[in-house]
Amino acid sequence: MGASDEEKDWVIASRTGDPAAIEALIAFYQRMLYSLTIRMTGSVADAEDLTQETFIHAFQQIGQFRGESSFGSWLYRIAVNKCLNWKKRERRRGEIHAEWSKNLDSGDAEKSVENEQIQEALLKLHPKQRAAIVLTIFQQLSHAEAARILKCSETTVSWRVFSAKSKLRRWLEAGGVKS
Amino acid sequence: MNDSELLRRLNSSRVPAPRPEFLENLPSRVRTGLRSQRSASSAGGEGAWNWLQPVTFTVAAAACVALALVLGYGVPKKSEDAFALLKSPSLLREVMGMFPNRVRAIEEDASGIQLVLSDREDVPASTPIWVSICDGKKCSAFVTFSGQELQIAKEKVEVLVDAQDRVILMGNRFVWSSGEPNRPVGHLRIQARPLAYAL
Numbered sequence: 001m002g003a004s005d006e007e008k009d010w011v012i013a014s015r016t017g018d019p020a021a022i023e024a025l026i027a028f029y030q031r032m033l034y035s036l037t038i039r040m041t042g043s044v045a046d047a048e049d050l051t052q053e054t055f056i057h058a059f060q061q062i063g064q065f066r067g068e069s070s071f072g073s074w075l076y077r078i079a080v081n082k083c084l085n086w087k088k089r090e091r092r093r094g095e096i097h098a099e100w101s102k103n104l105d106s107g108d109a110e111k112s113v114e115n116e117q118i119q120e121a122l123l124k125l126h127p128k129q130r131a132a133i134v135l136t137i138f139q140q141l142s143h144a145e146a147a148r149i150l151k152c153s154e155t156t157v158s159w160r161v162f163s164a165k166s167k168l169r170r171w172l173e174a175g176g177v178k179s
Numbered sequence: 180m181n182d183s184e185l186l187r188r189l190n191s192s193r194v195p196a197p198r199p200e201f202l203e204n205l206p207s208r209v210r211t212g213l214r215s216q217r218s219a220s221s222a223g224g225e226g227a228w229n230w231l232q233p234v235t236f237t238v239a240a241a242a243c244v245a246l247a248l249v250l251g252y253g254v255p256k257k258s259e260d261a262f263a264l265l266k267s268p269s270l271l272r273e274v275m276g277m278f279p280n281r282v283r284a285i286e287e288d289a290s291g292i293q294l295v296l297s298d299r300e301d302v303p304a305s306t307p308i309w310v311s312i313c314d315g316k317k318c319s320a321f322v323t324f325s326g327q328e329l330q331i332a333k334e335k336v337e338v339l340v341d342a343q344d345r346v347i348l349m350g351n352r353f354v355w356s357s358g359e360p361n362r363p364v365g366h367l368r369i370q371a372r373p374l375a376y377a378l
Binding site for chain 1: 185189190192194197198201210337
C-alpha cells in the first residue's frame with residue numbers, strides 16, 4: 001500500500017484540520033474500511049458505525065501518525081482494533097439473512113445462500129483468525145502487511161490463516177454453520 | 180475441498196455494498212464526531228469520568244434548550260430530590276417534541292443539562308429509561324431509551340430493557356441489571372429503571 005504524493009499532502013494538511021484534506025482521505029478510504037468492517041461484523045449497521053468511528057479516531061489521533069507505515073495501513077490497524085473490541089449483540093440467526101437479502105441483490109438464490117453461509121462461517125471464527133482471513137484473502141494483503149497491522153509476527157498470521165481455512169473448509173463442506 | 184476451491188468460493192462471495200446515503204453523509208458525520216470529541220475533552224473530562232460520546236452531538240441546540248428549560252422550570256434542587264428536573268415528564272415531552280425521533284439521551288450532571296441527539300430521525304419511540312451513576316460523591320443521571328449507548332468509565336455501554344422491565348447495562352467488561360441492583364461495578368453505584376409515564 002504505497003502512498004501517492006497527493007495522499008501524503010492530504011495527510012499533512014489533515015493534521016491542521018483542513019476539511020478538504022480530511023474529506024479527500026475519507027473518500028479515498030471509505031470503501032476499503034467498509035469492506036473490512038462488514039466482513040468482520042456481518043452487519044451493515046455495525047460496519048457503518050465502525051467505519052465512522054475509525055475515521056473519527058484516526059483524525060483525532062492524526063498527530064500520532066508518524067508515516068512509518070502507509071496511512072492506509074494505519075487506518076486498517078485502527079479499524080481492526082475497533083472490530084476486535086466490537087461486541088456482537090445478541091442476534092437471531094435470521095438477522096444476517098434479513099439484512100443481507102435486503103441490501104445485496106445477487107439475483108441468484110443459490111448464490112445468496114452461499115454468500116450468507118460464508119459470512120456466517122466467518123463470524124464463527126475466533127475474531128483474530130477472522131481478522132487474518134479478512135486482511136489476507138478479502139483485502140488481498142500479504143501476510144507481512146497483515147502482521148504489521150495486527151502487530152504480530154508473520155508466522156502467527158500464517159498460522160491463523162491456516163487454522164481459519166481448515167475450519168471454513170470443514171463448515172462449508174458440511175453445508176454451512178449449524179446453530 | 181482443496182485450497183484453491185476454498186479461495187475461489189471465498190473470493191466470489193459478496194457483501195452488501197455501502198449505502199449511497201452512508202457514503203454521502205460520512206464526511207459530515209466524521210466532522211461532527213471530531214467536533215463533539217473536542218468539545219467533550221475541552222469541557223475537562225477527567226480520566227475515567229467521560230460521559231456520552233455520541234455519534235452526533237448538537238452542542239449549540241443542547242445549550243439553548245438546556246438554558247431555556249432551566250429558566251422555565253427553575254433551578255433543580257440537588258439537596259432535595261436530585262435530578263428532579265430530569266425526571267420531569269414535561270421536560271422530556273417538550274424535548275421530544277422539538278427533536279422527534281432524534282433524542283438519544285438527556286444528561287444532567289454538575290454542569291447542567293445536555294442533549295444527545297442523532298443527526299437522523301432514527302431513534303425509535305420507546306419507554307424512557309432513567310439511569311443514575313455515582314462515582315463517590317459525583318453523580319450524573321440520564322434519561323435514555325432502550326438500544327441507546329452511553330459511555331461509562333471509558334466503556335461503551337448499551338442500555339436495554341427486558342420483558343420484565345429490568346434495565347440491563349451491557350458493556351464489554353461489565354454487565355449490570357436492575358434485577359441485581361446491589362451488584363458492584365467497580366466503585367460505581369448505579370440505579371436504573373423505566374420511567375413510569377408515557378410520552
